[in-house]
Amino acid sequence: MERRDSAMSEKPIHFHPDGQEALVELLFQLADDDFLLAYRGSEWLGLAPHIEEDIAFSSISQDTMGHATMYYQLLEDLGCGSADELAHARPASARRNAVLLERANGPGHYLREPRYDWAFTVVRQYFYTQAKRVRLESLTKSSYAPLAEVAAKIQVELHYHLLHWHTWFVQLTNAPLEARTRMTKAIQDVAADFAGVLTLGAKGTEMVRWGLIDEEKVLTENTIAALAPAFAEVGLDWPMPFGMKHGNGRNGEHTPDLDEALATLSEVYRAVPHAIW
């Protein structure tokens, strides 16, 4: 599979104010994606397979939360509300994250008998990080300069996330017996919702029109090109086609898992709305 060059050659060089609606929509997608996955990652704290992973994963999740904060900050700068409020107070129906990223880590609860699925987590993190890298590469050329700057900053940090998840992905899938079986199942599971990460939603065409990001097709092809070598490395067939089994989060469709996540993560914020963080 060949990597395609940016199709944004005809994009407007400077951001046009008429594109603001599409820009806001895109920023909500970027912010909510990182925010929800960082939250799911934080739920592994103390539960990861070993102490080194506990340290690494919490570091990655904290960093990812920092990325979400930057996007919420850009939304705040555009007059959409305060970053804290945007992160904590919006109901599930207003969220734009992909459904894959809100899904619970597995059965149980992190305080009571967590039966979390490490294979699912590794595959979700690896697939998402590759898609995020492709998206950031496109965003560094965005017509909205503040977004392009933030993307360049996040891009240098993402290198380490990718190294980490690639290592887990290859080692677990190449391990014999149960590990490979569970990884193969997890890949199917993640692939069934992965189209939801790649889509730009109903306003995607507008986003491309205003030169904010490359079109969905280009992003998808580049993500596939980025993931494919790892499949060759572990000798597994490509899990196409990707689906949106649990709905399209970009259009506000979500699962009860998101309600549960928002209730937990915003509990303190809702209890003391005027607290200083």
Next chain:
Amino acid sequence: MTNEEVWKALETVKDPEIHSISIVDLGMVEQVDVRDEAVSVCLLPTFLGCPALDIIRTRVEEAVKQAGASAVTVEFLRHPPWTSDRISEAGRERLKQFGIAPPPRQMPSGAWQVACPYCGAERTVMENLFGPTACRSIFYCKQCKNPFEAMKPVLISG
């Protein structure tokens, strides 16, 4: 208050987690402006998720006020991105004093080799890409048998 006095004050602001190195040595200070007695300081965040940023902001305000400024504003800039080659030569030495190997100057594709900050031996292995903070990794020296940390290289690739 002069520009120089502000920079001098900023040299007293240490990384909250690495007490031997100042934010100036780390290359976090991008710009200093002095207008009458009001000072504005523009900083570059190292890692976006770094929880020390707010502490650094407060300490910069305190240090510059103590040096004579009547008002201080601290801003974290989005651009340019901070990179690990902004750390000064003196800063690289001070990291070693704290037991942290300075970051390599080239971006490695996978694991990288660093010299032990204690005994200088090259016989070291990476134990964990991620350390106690996002910007550090954990290594082990096979020569002096000490675990140590190394600062991650953060460079713009390509």
